[in-house]
Amino acid sequence: MKIKSILMSGKSVIATGILSMAVLAGCEKNLDEPTGLASQSASSDAVAQAQNHVPNEVLVKFKKGASEAARANALARISGKVKEHILTKAMERFGDEGVYLVHTPLAALEAVAKAKGLEVEYAEPNYIYTHSAASTDTYFTNGSLWGMYGDGSSPANQYGSQAAEAWARGNTGSASVVVGIIDEGIQFEHPDLKPNVWTNPHDPVDGVDNDKNGYVDDVHGWDFDGNDNTIYDGGSRGSLDDHGTHVAGTIGGVNNGTGVVGVNWNVTMISCKFLGRRGGTTANAVKAVDYLNDLKSRHGMNIVASNNSWGGGGFSQALFDAVNRANTANILFVAAAGNGGNDGVGDNNDVTASYPSNYTSPNVIAVAAITSTGGRSSFSNYGATTVDIGAPGSSIYSTTAFNTYSSYSGTSMATPHVTGGVALYAASHPSASAAAIKNAIISSAVPTPSLTDKCTSGGRLNVSGF
Template structure:
């Protein structure tokens, strides 16, 4: 082949290659022989809602952002929620599969009213209070019957109230401790009283016990429409819940006031009825049914992050609540209306939670601050420490930097109030993946209690056994003093009879008295004046008796108390043992 022909062939091949490459980028230039794909069509679609027939009327779930939260998690059966109430109709088809089962005896809880292991909600009045509470928390979702629950978790039924909704604090306290001992991470108390108590109660001790075992306790604020929370909702270790209506405002029947934590839907709540019919539902209202929405939201958080402590859980719920009026805290809504979607989102962003610090300390004592950097697990914390000062907003001092990862706990030790300062302000800062995060500013004040009393208070407050012993001792002292005084008073007014003749006791000589003046009287001859031992004499008798000197009491002389028989010094004016006066 000549050189000319070879060059033409090369040019032709290059032209073909360029056209092929260009054809790949031109629509419709594909090879005609390529098979056309089959288009799939006419397949069914549906809205992203559960198929529970009554879901459309569950306005409360929409209000707390539950449908969005379900995109993250529907819940986890490993999370156990206890319902301390009138029991649960646990054979209801719309909750039976979500009932907790004791691995030892196969029961679903306990009955402290009838004293057996069957916590069935028997209610001739047809309210089925406990069943309704359980339905809001964990009715089975997307099963084609009944309603949708807030979280697909395990419900432990603990019956402490009778069919009329009444019960004793003893049964409730036993039920709370049962739940804590059997692994409940959230304990729902849709119950209470408006009574006020002057000291700790059995319910309070049970709640503190459950809190110490890591459980979060939620309780209804009450339905009197007053500015005071019911008991035990007003206790410090309880998440108190008020009710809102469908307008988003506080329900007219709901209690409110200082100490209120959160609000949730509580009016016209559609929930389960007591029946074996899967579609047996009815409407109920009250803070009893706003409380389980908060319980359900907490259960969703634990399903997503089981490592959350009860205090961290509470903090997330408070910080992510939606405030209907203004910003921050108020006594009408607490921190706002609980929002499960916001709460789950918070777990995906690093944030700082201050776990523990004293609200007040003595001027000379040292204290610690403990915090956690929460958020997605495994993120690098390159620096976290406490910054503090004696003026709000001017925190110029800091503790040594610490490093670690998210979902770890950190502690700064040895902090104290500066000399002469009455208040210390601080906050925690952390650098996570190069971004700076900080907590809210906290306050520690100086206590007016003397140091030794403050140390005693801290010891008693940190140990329930020491506190109980102290109360018993104090009660014994208080009971003994009035009895002692009463006994002395009785001895003072009731002269005791002596057990021995008067000659048995050592008596002090009587004090000399001047003789009575002699008065002329025809009966003078009949008087018998004392005679002086002297020789007979014809001289007339003296007109008066001479004074006889009193012999001093010999040192060491003793006498016996006529009241109690105790030997005391002869010159004592009263008995040192029983207080009986001698003269």
């Protein structure tokens, strides 16, 4: 994904170059962000050369039954040294032997080519991704939260998600519905988020991995970038968690008479922080996806979706496998379609794939962005066969670090509107499968001229009937 200008409310930050950690798939603060260009085909090797990845690192998966000698020979071909054996609890549950993160003195793409052999299932770069009733809350009543409005709400906007219409019908979400936010961290003490942030009842803070999921004291989630339980850095580094905090506010901002509200007034949100100062890697994205997969299997938690407002790497078999494990676990993977290239114009994902939204797993919902007047946001990627739906993504107010609120733009902002819609539907349809919820999201879309032939539904998010 090529990073684009990031306009940080009041400040202008211009980032150039190509990121392959998790491109905050679309945050313009007025954030016109990340986009991932890749191909889920034989051309992916060539595309990989245009993607950023961690230097001198590759992910290697050996074929089942490969001998220790054969594995050693494969590593010797690239002078490789195993840095980490990634074997998540979810992988173990599927009988998977895991993936090896390997350090090599060779350039990553050269190492990928040389590592291939009969004993190797796949070898790939370790890609880098970057950041894609009625309420009395201030930003709702002053006209700023247009993404929450409906045709008949006050204030009103026909191009909003119609969440206000659902609230008026009595559906404001449920704390029994859980979503994972795979992103930066979340300011879990933010007054508009705190009541809806997950606290792990299975692992009290005592320095012991009580639930034996491999993560000690994961009280609100886990920081896979820092490999600790500090999901919010706070202090001078708290602004690094602006994006994740913003996403959380759109999904589940509390209706408390101040600030903003989310699509759900009641929901439970788990922080899966894998985006750090320099983005996030494939290796950590896999762990984050599988963390949710394992929580659902281990504790029977009602995790219905993960929000993925990021992109930037090429096709990754390791990440694709993790998304498929989420599908088996009945967890939707809602992903930003991405923000176009350096020209600021959205790209056609049917022509040039943007991952992870282009993964073909049935649980993926790929989201484009629209404006408050119904146009497709100029930066938003699209695709008649690869993008599913549009949602509010331009000038979106939500929570940010240090108890603040900011306006961002991007497919990153559109995506949590849809994730919020997933949670809202699950609240009123507690037995619905992931497939049924996805069908409800797509089938209820309102036909929108700017999205005709630009996404499979041809329309925008509409949760009024949820």
